[in-house]
Amino acid sequence: MTISSPPKPSTELQKNPLISFGGGIATYSEIKPSDIAPAIEFLLEQAQYAVDQAVNPNTPARWNDLVEPLEDATESLSRSWGVISHLNSVADTPELRSAYGDMMPKVTAFFSSLGQNLALYQKFKELSQSDGFSTLNPAQKKVIENSLRDFRLGGAELSDAQKPRFAEIQDEQALLGKAFSDHVLDATDGFVHVVQDLSDLAGLPEDAIAAAAELATQKNLQGWAFTLHFPSYYPVMQYSENRELRQMMYEAYVTRASELGPQYSKGNITWDNTQNMLDQLRLRDEEARMLGFENFAALSLAPKMANSVDEVDLFLTNFAMKAKPFAQKDWRELCGFAKAELALDNGLEPWDVPFAAECLKQARYSFSENELKQYFPLPKVLDGLFGVIQTLFGVNIESTNLPTWHADVQSFSVKNTAGNIVAYFYLDPYARPGKRGGAWMDDARGRRELTNGEIQIPVAYLVCNFAPPVKVDGVLRQPTITHDDVITLFHESGHGLHHLLTQVGALGVSGINGVEWDAVxxxxxFMENFCWEWEVLESMTAHVETGKPLPRELFEKILAAKNFQNGLMTLRQIVMSLTDWRLHSLFNTKDVQNQSVLDLTRKIADDFNVIPQPEISRWINTFSHIFAGGYAAGYYSYKWAEVLSADVYAAFEEAAKLSGSVLDAETGKRYRTEILEVGGSRPAAESFKAFRGREPSIDALLRHGGLA
Ligand SMILES: [Zn+2]
Structure with missing residues (x-):
């Protein structure tokens, strides 16, 4: 074997801003698209060298010789790559996008080759069976165990005879998933309904009418055009007083990508997903059995918090039974209102439901979103959020001036009680061209204990898309955000705290790394709950003109509207979760051939749904989360995590009964220690129990949602 030396950056490369920041903070504004290829090529080479060294027979299977150097090299690569993909999300330009796209396949190929590297698997196995393993700390052990699990789930233990078929299954699944979402998109795009007479659009808001006129112009049509894309479709369902229009749009919507879809009449059935779903379920079942699991649902639980297929099924069924009476109550209320106020013949049909619900909401809980927004200037909201964090978790958040990628971006340091900086984060609040929509938290750097004993402190990005401040009479107004925006900000800050307050030193399980994804x-x-507390809102609001806090009366209105029709909404989510779960736990390879997906979907709907489902409904044919996203046998995790977060929050409500405030420092400290600090270093179920002193209970979520 030839001994090579690690690749060293040339003098030129040392000046490349994607290399020169090393373990520090990147100087985003200096990065040019032309820096990307040379930096990433070099870092890939360096990482590959580390992999080759790791699998070298002479490398001892010890943490410091095997895991540390590998982590050093892959972290350098993923941090620089992280900076580029971050910029691609928040400061997109055609040049950056193309440079990013050029390197993407190489980076993806490198990381997937790691998971397929059997020599590396053997080394990790050797380490786990060595005497040295017992001397590792729990976080280090967890990193090794997670790696071994991922190798096994990637097929590392399969025989050579099985491996080609396993790889084939992965490829086929990827193709089918892509075809599924293409069909949904094509079926959604393929339908256009044109309205010629404005009087047919009675009830629709002006902006929806303007958008329909614009769409017609784009398509060279006369009048107003509607498609089955949600922003075009849903306002019709919600506001249109034209019942025939609603029915026609509804029927087109629920038959997309099925044998009943509108395209069928044109003799084109390629958008029908019926066979695609069967094929995917069959392949998933086959994959699970190859890996030694009874079904795909059981396989999907390997990296999750839930323990067994039955546990999830029981969780969902019990939840459904509790929610059903409230859904029935919502339904009766809606039907009663429709009968008295809306004069609909034959009662409520499925295409009347969003319309009737909107009318009822207006009648009962109307308040002006715009008026509410005046009470939430962003700086005041941030002060409020930081105050909550400070009181609960004993850290101070101070403005600082890290290099950023845009003038609107703010940066902050997080200091402990001794005044030492323990973390940094960025806040990029406003929507702008070149910035991807939505809100998210991402890690720029994870906490890690370095070999020299130093601590690398974590850094996070909090990205939102609030409406930017506007100029009135030439003067820039204070930026105000909606109450929904406030909830989003608290939500992302909750992810941020999980990442920033970790005390774990092993990168693979520090902060949000390695956390089971039904618990993430x-x-x-949890943080969202504070946005519904009067004591928090009162001190977090100041009218943009008068400076007065939110009036109590307006607060009561938003609180009353919060749980409007929540019984029906909750039950719908549970039925979707249960359908996903049973498709992946009850079907086996043999059944999938014969038993139709639709039959099972109908059976669950008949058992639990309150709103009568029309015969033609094929909603399952567009359930992209489970057939084209990452949520196969995982849709339940939305509700699962909600139960956990509500139950954790209930501990603060219990403390408030004694102390008078949900901002209870003692409970906050316990939450910080048992949940935030440990990150992925121990199972989420253990962390929950350590905080709550018992198993999770669904009661708090039911109570918060008005379902108790
Ligand atoms: Zn989230």
């Missing part, structure tokens, strides 16, 4: 939304949804 716990800290984020």
């Amino acid at each position: 939304e716990l800290p984020s949804q």
